[in-house]
Amino acid sequence: MFFQITKAATPLTGCRRQLILRSLSSSTNNIQIEVDNKTGFATVSMNRPPVNLLNLELINSLTRSMKEMEQNKSRGIILTSTSNSVFSGGLDIKELYRPDVQRLREFWTAFQDMWLAWYGSAVPTAALINGHSPAGGCVLATCCEYRVMLPKFTIGLNEAKFGLVPPPVVRISFKNVLPLRIAELALCQGKLFTSNDALNIGLIDELAKTKEEGYEKCVKFLQTFRKVDPVARSLTKQQFRGKDLDDLRKGKQKDLNDFVEHVTQDDIQMRLGLYLEQLHNRKKK
Numbered sequence: 001m002f003f004q005i006t007k008a009a010t011p012l013t014g015c016r017r018q019l020i021l022r023s024l025s026s027s028t029n030n031i032q033i034e035v036d037n038k039t040g041f042a043t044v045s046m047n048r049p050p051v052n053l054l055n056l057e058l059i060n061s062l063t064r065s066m067k068e069m070e071q072n073k074s075r076g077i078i079l080t081s082t083s084n085s086v087f088s089g090g091l092d093i094k095e096l097y098r099p100d101v102q103r104l105r106e107f108w109t110a111f112q113d114m115w116l117a118w119y120g121s122a123v124p125t126a127a128l129i130n131g132h133s134p135a136g137g138c139v140l141a142t143c144c145e146y147r148v149m150l151p152k153f154t155i156g157l158n159e160a161k162f163g164l165v166p167p168p169v170v171r172i173s174f175k176n177v178l179p180l181r182i183a184e185l186a187l188c189q190g191k192l193f194t195s196n197d198a199l200n201i202g203l204i205d206e207l208a209k210t211k212e213e214g215y216e217k218c219v220k221f222l223q224t225f226r227k228v229d230p231v232a233r234s235l236t237k238q239q240f241r242g243k244d245l246d247d248l249r250k251g252k253q254k255d256l257n258d259f260v261e262h263v264t265q266d267d268i269q270m271r272l273g274l275y276l277e278q279l280h281n282r283k284k285k
């Protein structure tokens with residue numbers, strides 16, 4: 001993939017000059033990448049209005065972005081969104097409801113690959129959670145090594161609430177961040193935590209009042225690796241996450257078959273249909 005590089009001021013950091021890297025091969029422009037001249041850190045912003053739902057195309061763009069930044073020897077990545085109120089609304093349920101099975105298989109394979117790329121990234125990562133982050137949004141945030149969140153939003157894995165069983169790939173990164181008992185209870189309850197509660201249980205690392213402050217906190221975290229050898233850092237991270245990554249790599253086909261079998265069940269389809277309707281009618285009441 002090719003990037004067009006232009007210099008511009010960024011809304012994130014006021015007048016600090018940054019390189020804006022815009023994906024040319026993505027016809028939807030669903031990701032924006034900015035590289036800070038001073039720090040060399042890249043900000044990857046999900047840009048799929050209105051609520052950054054993870055459809056096949058956005059998922060593929062996220063995977064490609066990570067691979068390219070690794071190839072470019074990026075020194076750190078901040079994942080955020082261009083929205084003012086949503087980090088990511090999670091999976092686009094339209095991908096799961098009455099699906100074309102071939103596309104559903106492609107969709108879940110892409111999600112597995114995105115998880116492998118972000119959870120296993122060689123580059124240090126921080127999530128700047130500038131809005132709600134349910135389900136798939138929470139998975140992305142927990143794939144990162146550090147989380148800074150803005151107040152009065154929610155984050156968590158709420159799948160159980162609408163009748164989905166979170167597959168292993170969804171549980172693992174959550175479990176990597178939280179004590180096991182809290183993770184188990186939260187998953188069984190389908191609980192969404194407020195920013196404050198997320199801080200109290202350790203689901204996020206810091207709160208920030210504004211996106212700019214959150215950005216600075218992410219930068220500060222990434223800078224903690226400045227004097228660490230990048231290869232040693234990356235191999236050490238692999239030692240912690242390697243088994244999880246290997247388990248999915250080895251079990252990819254089974255995980256895919258389980259996912260498709262689960263999602264295409266009549267009962268699950270009915271629940272997904274009801275949930276979509278509920279979301280659509282939410283504001284009419």
Ligand SMILES: CCCCCCCC/C=C\C/C=C/C(=O)SCCNC(=O)CCNC(=O)[C@H](O)C(C)(C)COP(=O)(O)OP(=O)(O)OC[C@H]1O[C@@H](n2cnc3c(N)ncnc32)[C@H](O)[C@@H]1OP(=O)(O)O
Nearest residue numbers: 089090091092093132135136164165167258259262279280
């Ligand atoms: C045994 C192994 C097999 C197991 C297989 C299990 C499968 C599970 C797999 C993976 C785990 C991950 C699952 C998910 O991510 S599912 C998605 C979960 N997400 C949610 O529940 C969030 C729902 N959305 C919201 O709560 C809100 O939209 C919001 C807080 C994100 C944003 O609120 P707001 O800004 O007020 O926006 P709107 O609510 O107005 O939404 C705008 C627009 O978007 C539609 N919409 C919202 N979320 C979704 C969604 N997830 N999928 C599809 N569509 C969505 C919403 O209906 C509006 O559209 P409109 O009605 O047409 O205007």
